Amino acid sequence: MSRAHILVVDDEEGIRETVKEILEDEGYEVTLAENGEAARKARQMRRADLILLDIWMPDVDGITLLKEWFDEGEIDTPVIMISGHGTVETAVEATRLGAYEFLEKPLSLAKLLLTIQRALEADKLKIENKGLREHVVELPEPLFKSASMRALKEQMDRIAKTDVWVLIRGEAGTGKQACARYLHQQSVRSKGLFVEVGVGSLTKENAAIELFGCEDGETLHYGRLERANGGTLFFDEVADMDLDIQAKLLGALQNRTFLRIGGSEPVKFDVRIIAATQYDLVKAVKSNHLRHDLYYKLSVVPIDVPPLRERKEEVPDLLNFYVNSFAQSDGLPFREFSVGAQNRLRNYGWPGNIRELKNLVQRMLILGAGSNIEIAEVNAALGSAPEIIQNQGQLSIPKNHFDMPLRQAREQFEKTYFEHLLKETDGAISQVAKAAGVERTHLYRKLKSLGINLKD
DSSP states (O other): OOOOEEEEEOSOHHHHHHHHHHHHHTTOEEEEESSHHHHHHHHHHSOOSEEEEESOOSSSOHHHHHHHHHHTSSOOSOEEEEESSOOHHHHHHHHHTTOSEEEESSOOHHHHHHHHHHHHHHHHHHHHTTTGGGOOOSSOGGGOOSHHHHHHHHHHHHHHTSOOOEEEEOOTTSOHHHHHHHHHHTSTTTTSOEEEEEGGGOOTTTHHHHHHOEEETTEEEOOHHHHTTTSEEEEESGGGSOHHHHHHHHHHHHHTEEOOBTOOSOEEOOOEEEEEESSOHHHHHHTTSSOHHHHHHHOSEEEEOOOGGGOGGGHHHHHHHHHHHHHHHSOOOOOEEOHHHHHHHHTSOOTTHHHHHHHHHHHHHHHOOSSEEOHHHHHHHHHTSOOOOEETTEEOOOGGGGGSOHHHHHHHHHHHHHHHHHHHTTTOHHHHHHHHTOOHHHHHHHHHHTTOOTTO
């Protein structure tokens, strides 16, 4: 299910077969290619988790192949170069083009296995923790203290032992992504990748390429379905997906195969799907924003993450956790919340849930002074937050938004939200991306789709 797939490219049959036998004994899945052209075809048929690439081959040398893949964009598969006639210049060029390591023949099998292991581990960390410094874990396991969260953890522990698909429901900022990661980490797929699809960041134009990948001649781009093969694919706000893409996704999930854009050969994949939403998907189905067959496909086992106002006993521990996290990761000064300040925050409604608490802590560490945070400073910070109208603890929105379709109302809110962040940060994109919890590349696309001109 989650065995790493390795492509071995070498023109010497004896080396290919020996390496294949050793790698299969170590639990890897292996595909062989005897020359450059065979390597191109093998890579097109199926994404490899790692490539062992010989330099000197009769048709196309390994450096030329590496340059082809480099020209496609960032090389998304670790490549280990092997050669019996390597030079310093060749090794430098291979490294410049993105090769993970350069090994000389005759191969030391112990060194080869260790290098493969380290390359796979490094690649997994790079993919799953891209932008790690910009994101703090939202739901640390030690903070499952309330009865509702302990019950949720027990439910997730049972679910994780199966391969069933899960729908995570909860308000914005409650930690749905962290719950999805927890399910992945506790599952039999934990050695595979956890690949996220932030549906809101996909435009109608790029959604198909991002999900299914594309190919044009020798140019190849792997999509999220292919990257997550053997692991978990997480969809955040699946109801925001274009209906045409929903239909293509449903067909892929049902058949366990898909076609890359521009491709002609079906690509097989095996992933576990976890979806998350803050909306009522039954209403989304009735309003034709979500296909009913896709909804039933995704919501095999639904779980609900309670809002922070229903588990206020966790607030003091969350405050301390984020103080320590920001002090360690961002070098912000350590400050301690007084008992009065903690009680004030325990009784606050937290319409933005854990995300709002996290942002509040960060703001107070940046702007505040002194080792202690007193209740007066907390009141001032809450008073300076964007105005939010509440009715008995429930978040309200402007009345005219109810006259709009769901997608239009959300776009209006997102436009106001990002304009506010840009104003607060004086247009600093990196700070906006950090505050919003999105990657910078996705942020640029989102701002463009909302009609926000950065120059303005």
